[in-house]
Amino acid sequence: AGAAGDDEAPAAGSGDDAAGTGRAHAGRAVPDALRRPVTWLLAISFAGQAFGYYAVSAWLPTVLHDGTGMDPTASGGAAALFQLFGMVGGVAVPIALSRHVPMRVVSLAIALGWVTLPIGLVLAPGAWGVWCTLAGVAQGGNFAVIFTVVAQTAGSQRAARRMSAAVQSFGYACGAAGPSVLGAVHAASGGWQAPLMVVLGSILTMAVAAQLALRTVRRTA
Template identity: 75%
Template sequence: MSGVRPLVGPAARGLLLSAVLLYALNLRAPITALAPVVEPLRDDLGLSAAGAGLLTGVPVLCFALATPLVSVLLARLGTALVVAASLVTVLAGTVLRSSGGATTALVGTVLIGVAITAGNVAVPVVIGRDFPGHVARVTGLYTAALNGGSVLTTTLTAPLAELVGWRWALASWGLLAVVALAVWLRAYGWRRAARGPARTGPDDPDDGRPDVLRRSVTWLLAVAFAGQAFGYYAVSAWLPSVLHDELGLARTASGGAAALFQLFGMVGGIGVPLALGRRVPVRVVALAITVGWVLLPVGLLVAPGWWPLWCTCAGVAQGGNFAVIFTVVATTAGSQAGARRMSAAIQTAGYGCAALGPSVLGAVHTASGGWTAPLLVVLGAVLAMAVAAQLALARAAGVHGA
């Protein structure tokens, strides 16, 4: 195809893994970078609170709306080209967001959202294709890298802004995209042919299996991911406010809770594959994840002073659950095309719910005048996630046994 000599051997596998993980650093970091500098950004651009919220909510909405289009592009163009183009677009959107007024910032944010959508769909396909014997482990590392990018920008954007201003602070994270693009092109090129256990190309058939969109496991995983994503984005948006209102923590201190929640997502992403590698049944792992998630809303209701413990448990759970869901996708889809369609369906439903999470919790808080009802909404989403995940894992075992 491209004439590029195929990469083989352990060093080549290390390069492929580095490319995937550096790419993953760019799939949340540009979004979470905004929160630490939202106040100076609002003042400079003359935005209302709703307008500033739009800049944080648009990427998640893009995840839902653009996923079907991205799936089609992956089928026609292949992962190598689409991922490389998405990194160029992340860079362009990051620079554009910081370069002008409110309209320019919105356009840049949309570009970032669409570009990240490509990664959301492409990476599970790449992992299933290029790391077939290590799907759980690589998916866990990918999840950890997602959270790592969030921790990086959440922690360092504000100090950078104090030195160079919010515009340069946000734009500087485009360097992550430049590094990732260089490594990705070295590992995959623009149009590299499939290697090793990979199949014939982007239009790979489903090996005679029923279409993934007709399998109950796909839609059960969609419900599980919807509950996970709704809870994740709702908690990320409102946890500092809960702690400020309920415990009287300063805004800066309560904002640290969100970073704690993200940080321990890395632990979950790495810990789940380790548990699965020690032959802990996946349904037991999923049950433990449910317990960790449930502890956050219940703990904040009954013992809010213990919030570091609840944030830690839920952080591990959210990172671990992401790894479980997309490990199941990679191992049950049956082909590259099946993984692409399955991932697209799950993420369209999940991120559609996620986009509603912050707004729903805010509306419930306004209507109820407190945080008890919103936390019960989060608990409901987590319980729906748990039930759907257990049913999906039971169906997935049936698929493996087929």
């Protein structure tokens, strides 16, 4: 009985130590996720994405109507291409990543597709169908890239939830301002060229932050 008691005492202590260590690690995992540069680079990238997406979604029918003389009803249907092809991007990007296409290449291709919309609507608005399709695929695919990086780099489910919450909270807060900002710039400038350049700026911010995030991941891997 004495031997059994001696055997059990260290085991209980070891369990307490392990539990305490586990709690310490779990406690550190959450704030560590928020201190990592990759979290905030992804948040900035997602903010650029969300700003551009909501701004374009709100104003694209009006831009097409004013820029091409398209009937308001037809311009609303035309703008639906941007939304429709987002589903294509949401499927195509995970397939590309599963086939080991480098994520930095996928991210760069997404950025190039996205920027065709504001640039194209300024320089060649008659080809709106091409620009809406390319940007639609890009905006759908970018979600997959950002949250794939979150899943791969967080280190634990709890940290992944924390990272995801930070990225989405910051991103959607910025995105919510997109329609109002674009409307204000349009009212101030009297046209759509300046607002579309604002969208271009948000997309370039998205692209640069994403590339820096992926470089950070590669350096720490």
